Amino acid sequence: MAANNSDSIQEELGEGGVGVKHEAEEEAEGAPSSAAQATATTMLPRSSSRPQLDLSGAAIHGTLEDRNPTILLPNQSDDISHLALDIGGSLIKLVYFSRHAELSTEDKRKISTKRRLGMFNGGRRSYPILGGRLHFVKFETGKLNECLDFISSKQLLRGVVSGVDSPSWRSGAQPDNIVIKATGGGAYKYADLFKERLGVSLEKEDEMDCLVSGANFLLKAIRHEAFTHMDGHKEYVQIDQNDLFPFLLVNVGSGVSIIKVDGHGKFQRVSGTNVGGGTYWGLGRLMTKCKSFDELLELSQRGDNSTIDMLVGDIYGGLDYSKIGLSASTIASSFGKTISENKELSDYRPEDISLSLLRMISYNIGQISYLNALRYGLKRIFFGGFFIRGHAYTMDTISFAVNFWSKGEAQAMFLRHEGFLGALGAFMSYEKHGLDDLRVHHLVERFPMGAPYVGGKIHGPPLGDLNAKISWMEKFVQKGTQIIAPVPMGVPATTGMGGFERPTSKGDILRSDASAALNVGVLHLVPTLDVFPLLEDPKTYEPNTIDLDQDEFKYWFKVLSDHLPDLVDKAVASEGGTDDAERRGDAFVHAFSAHLARLMEEPAAYGKFGLANLLELREECLREFQFVDAYISIKQRENEASLAVLPDLLMELDTMNEEARLLALIEGVLAANIFDWGSRACVELYHKGTIIEIYRMSRKKMQRPWRIDDFDMFKKRMLTDRKDQPYKRALLFVDNSGADVVLGMLPLARELLRHGTEVVLVANSLPALNDVTANELPEIIAEASKHCGILRKAAEAGGLLVDAMAGIQDDLKDAPESVPLMVVENGCGSPCIDFRQVSSELAAAAKDADLLILEGMGRALHTNLNARFKCDALKLAMVKNQRLAEKLFNGNIYDCICKFEPIS
Ligand SMILES: CC(C)(COP(=O)(O)O)[C@@H](O)C(=O)NCCC(=O)O
Ligand SMILES: [Mn+2]
Structure with a gap:
């Protein structure tokens, strides 16, 4: 049974902690020094891929x-x-x-x-x-x-x-x-x-x-x-590039074009109809006096078409015409009811007119499209054109028509753009x-x-x-x-036409185009992003470990909302706490909360959205309001404190034999991953001790077996099975600044270098929480190298110490050539990593790599826990969230994960 660290960690710090406030916390509460400010702006140039x-x-x-x-x-x-x-x-x-x-x-x-x-x-x-x-x-x-x-x-x-x-x-x-x-x-x-x-x-x-x-x-x-939209439910469709053609493209503009597409540049306009968006808008304008298409569409949301359309029930005295499968609520004739009533146009509600029109035209388009799909044996119909406008009822109606007439054989799909x-x-x-x-x-x-x-x-x-x-x-x-807010709507009593039952749309959750406009963002072209070449199967790769279903989303919504006040305090302080920073901070809170509210209401609003996207969205919002690096001073403090104790740690490690040292190194990585400013539980711990105290305590609690403990397997690979065949190149995906990278990952990198393995430290391109960035690493390594010949030689060989070591006496002139230590950026500005989109630098570095080490909760648990690679992979993290520990491992907060996945 895995050891449970949670109680002991809380206890140790609760009672044993010396009550010294965490250094970084003090800094974060006041305005950072001007030096910190200067570094914030000079060290972190804006990403070339995400400009303002x-x-x-x-x-x-x-x-x-x-x-x-x-x-x-x-x-x-x-x-x-x-x-x-x-x-x-x-x-x-x-x-x-x-x-x-x-x-x-x-x-x-x-x-x-x-x-x-x-x-x-x-x-x-x-x-x-x-x-x-x-x-x-x-x-x-x-x-x-x-x-x-x-x-x-x-x-x-x-x-x-x-x-x-x-x-x-x-x-x-x-x-x-x-x-x-x-x-x-x-x-x-x-x-x-x-x-x-x-x-x-x-x-x-x-x-x-x-x-x-x-x-x-x-x-x-x-x-x-592309997505489907049935009964108010939207689902994104994964398009297989190799199985895209042929399809039917129906473009519903003012008129409608129906095109059979067989390939790039290979198509034929097979049909069309003059009854399209222009018809709806034109007739609607004449009949309702609406001033815009959107106004007309919105009106339809409150409409009831049974006051205008002739229903089967109207003809059959309220009964179904069951012999041919038509229920009483089926529309027998659009606008048919108006011929038998002695009423003027003004006697009808514009809302009802708009809805009848919308239904009539949408069904007609759906039906004609289906007939053309049938004509050419096509199963997929993509609908485009501005008539649709992300309007739920329009899409539901078209989908219903296609589904009804094709008996489920053909599928209507819609496009976000x-x-x-x-x-x-x-x-x-x-x-x-x-x-x-x-x-x-x-x-x-x-x-x-x-x-x-x-x-x-x-x-x-x-x-x-x-x-x-x-x-x-x-x-x-x-x-x-x-x-x-959702657009309030009554469920219309009837909708069908010519044999259609009404779609069983959940009327109260459908919404108008007003917010569907959200679905089209701005597409950033980032030609430098690549698929990570070591992914075993990029097609089936899914970065997110857990599905953000309604329940899960609710939980993370709360976590992120609760974290907001603290985050915005840090962000404002990182920008000098000025009035301007305050104002930007408020705007950030509102913007991020609005996104959360939008997603809470419609989880698929921005495409398929996982926890990784949610965490990245927060960072994007911060950047949007020009918070360059909210945790800059915390990161600097923690780096300094950790670098100060690094020489002692390295000395201690060097007294151990190889086996004991490897264990101490992995323990060190897991223990130091506790420095995570994105975890509420951890941030509370920081009030109870200094960085070094927390680090020591965390190490002391590292009892094995860990919740997932493949250490022995890793040790066997490193020290027994193929000792004479060390890994050629290891990519170490580093996580947080401070102890995490300095006392955890750097000593591990040093050990690999010692074995003759080239080491590439892979870090974020842009700041995210307290994660270390690729820009910051060379300086940290230069500092660490002052006390360690192995790191220094390797960093020199890797071109990391171009200027940084000037003036430091060279006592390693005669030491043998070292394998290099390098740094590459990963292309991300998030606490997680999506291996479908990494920097070209990282993709190139992966070419000769035969070991990956993913560290931290974001990169190894929230994402990539189940990812399979073409080379050996070691996933190391401390679980710093109780719910996640229970959900993934049936475990507890502060459990540790050491998952080794060799390819053979
Ligand atoms: C944001 C994080 C993924 C960062 O973890 P890390 O990768 O640094 O180990 C993690 O702190 C997290 O999931 N936090 C939110 C949950 C919480 O406050 O418990
Ligand atoms: Mn992190």
Whole structure:
């Protein structure tokens, strides 16, 4: 039976603790020193893959009372590379790309590591675009001027190519030479206006071509793009790239196009119908006086179509027509009831009219689509176009029709970027931009603050200007409940038509498009992210260990909400505790809480969401409000304190024999993993002792067997079975700063180096809680190297000590060549790691690795506990959460996990 550390750890610190306040805690409560501040800003450059847009001067147009205020961003200064348009009958869809700032100059360490890893001339495709964001914006065609203003005010033409195939990424071409890609009928109709107003020519792209290439791109490059929607339940569909074609693509715009897609560029428009979104909007506008499509759609939510539609029951005196399987509530004839009643239009409720119209048109589209799928023997139908708008009833109705008539054989699927297929296709048609070769892991979806809180109309990308963002947040706080609360709806009594039963939608949880707008974030193009090559099977790999079902989500919602006050205190202090920092802190709390509330209401709102995503979302929100590194001073304090005792620890270890030392090293890693500022229980412990006291106590409690204890197996591999064949290269995924890395992982790295194993320390690219980052490691290693020849030689060999050791006397000149110690960044800014998206540096380092050591709860328990690799893997962590310990191991908080998974 595994030992239970929990009581003893609490007791030891509760009673035995000397009552000295944790040093880092003191620092965190006050403003950090200016030195700490300076380091915070100089040591941690913003990630090249996650830049901030400079959108100063952004203004919300309209009053605080507006539900959907227009936002104009006049001084957009990003280097916009491409812009493409789909000008439809009702809406103009605009897709544009903003390129990231130049990558910062590589430092010596990185260059040296890359050389060593053979990363130069690595044969990687080089993208003309190094990284950036794809933005999605829409305008009503009737308000074309707004679109033109938007393009010119945001200088979207600055980087557009002149001469389509020779992109000039930087300079603005003379307006007369500018050509932009456009599709849809408006590309013809409004060509002169574009020339006149903006001086640009529209290069027309075939609409069907664009729809298909847009859909193919989305299905290929975005992980959770397609989903089913039945009975109010949304489920993301994993698309197998090798089994995508053929499918039916139904684009429901003003009219409807039905296209059979057989491959990239291989398709045929097989049918269509003139009864589409334009019909709904046009008839609806005439009949209800609604001012916008969204208003009409929202009206339908409160409608009851039985007052307008003729039902089977109306004909059969309230009875079913059971002989042909029609229940009394089936719609026999849309709008049929109105012929027998002596009523005027004004006698009908606009809500009911809107719902009858919506049902009529959705069923019709579903039915025609099904018939075409039947015609060609297709099982999958993807629906796109702005008619759908993420509207639950529309999707349910279409799905119901497809399912009913095909008797479950065919499946209706929807796309999150449904309205932008044509515009994306036009965008893709620019040649040589390199986007055609993107894969799922190259696009990361983020949810910057601008995106979540718009009710459909944001004219521009997410707010990049901090002030605008905060005002937006403050505004959101006032409007928040309105936006995030479920839309109250009555369950309509009847819906079917021509043989359809009504969908059994859970009416009260369905919602309008207002918040479905959330589902489209901004796609970040991150061409440097790779699939980790040592994953045994990337296709079946699932990073998250536990499923965030409703219950689980509720629990983590509470954990993260409870942690917020403490986190925001630290974050504000890390930025000097100024008024500005306070204001940003408030905005951060509201933003993160709003995301949590949104997810609580609809867990699938942002695609398939696991605990790793939730923890990353918190970090993203902090970054969104420019909290660069909330735990910076805590990390520095803990590093200093740990480095001070490292020489003693190393000396003690060196007195042991190999076996005892290996055990002490693994114990050391597990014990030091207690320094985790993301765990509530641990943070409470820190009040009860100094860093060193807690570390000593934690070590003392390391009784074996641990909850999972494969140490003997690991020891056998290291010291007995293949002692003469040491591992060639070990990747050590390090976790927290301070004792965790200094007293835990570094001594273990040293031991591996001693065995002749090259060691690559893999650390976060961006800060997350108190995790150590790749930028911070070289300095820590340089400090540690002052007291340890093994580390020093290896660090020198790994190019880590370029300048840091200047002035230190060289007593190792004659020592033999050492295997190198290197540092690479993992590409993440989260406490967890998703091995489908890692930095190219890490992917290159993995090439010759035959041992992985994953450390910490985030990387080895929340994610990757069940991940299988192509080489030996050792997973080490202390479980610092009672519920997780019970759930995963039937154990207790502070249990330790040492899981060794050799490949043979
Ligand atoms: C955020 C963490 C995954 C970090 O753990 P680590 O990887 O540093 O070991 C962990 O602290 C955690 O799951 N915390 C939340 C649960 C809690 O407060 O108990
Ligand atoms: Mn951590």
